[in-house]
Amino acid sequence: xxxxxxxxxxxxxxxxxxxxxxxxxxxxxxxxxxxxxxxxxxxxxxxxxxxxxxxxxxxxxxxxxxxxxxxxxxxxxxxxxxxxxxxxxxxxxxxxxxxxxxxxxxxxxxxxxxxxxxxxxxxxxxxxxxxxxxxxxxxxxxxxxxxxxxxxxxxxxxxx
Numbered sequence: 001x002x003x004x005x006x007x008x009x010x011x012x013x014x015x016x017x018x019x020x021x022x023x024x025x026x027x028x029x030x031x032x033x034x035x036x037x038x039x040x041x042x043x044x045x046x047x048x049x050x051x052x053x054x055x056x057x058x059x060x061x062x063x064x065x066x067x068x069x070x071x072x073x074x075x076x077x078x079x080x081x082x083x084x085x086x087x088x089x090x091x092x093x094x095x096x097x098x099x100x101x102x103x104x105x106x107x108x109x110x111x112x113x114x115x116x117x118x119x120x121x122x123x124x125x126x127x128x129x130x131x132x133x134x135x136x137x138x139x140x141x142x143x144x145x146x147x148x149x150x151x152x153x154x155x156x157x158x159x160x
Contacts, residue, residue: 002017002018002037003037003039003040003042004018004027004038004040005039005040005045006029007045007049009049009056010056011056011143011146012139014026014027014029015028015029015033018042022066022067023044023065024068024070024117026121028139028143048065058153058154061087063120065121067118067121069117069118071112074112075115078112082116082122082127085126087123087154088151088155090148093110093128095130096109097109109127110127113137114136114137119137119139123147124137125143125147125148126151
């Protein structure tokens with residue numbers, strides 16, 4: 001059975017989608033999700049929420065959560081590459097396209113970022129335009145900026 005439950009966070013309401021003991025979706029407030037999903041809170045979702053809260057408080061840099069994603073081979077390559085972006089760092093859509101061996105696929109990389117089923121956990125907010133501008137985040141540009149600012153602040157604090 002697949003279920004979802006929405007929680008209030010520092011960046012707004014976030015839904016956590018679960019199937020068995022794996023997270024399958026992070027849904028921002030107002031986004032559509034499968035209407036057949038049961039709305040149900042679970043201990044597993046609370047564990048995921050706790051890790052998200054620790055991340056949003058600057059106490060966590062990575063997530064230790066069982067995930068399941070069902071995407072295309074191309075999307076899997078992109079999401080795997082995005083997962084390698086270090087906390088507090090950014091890279092461009094073009095650089096991701098180059099790193100997966102498809103230098104002309106910048107727009108397709110952007111599409112994968114926009115459809116990332118697990119934003120925050122797979123940190124697509126760390127992917128920016130080649131010119132450094134913040135574009136295209138499912139949670140909104142304001143949320144993308146908040147997440148990047150948080151990471152930069154925490155990174156600078158650790159480097160002192």
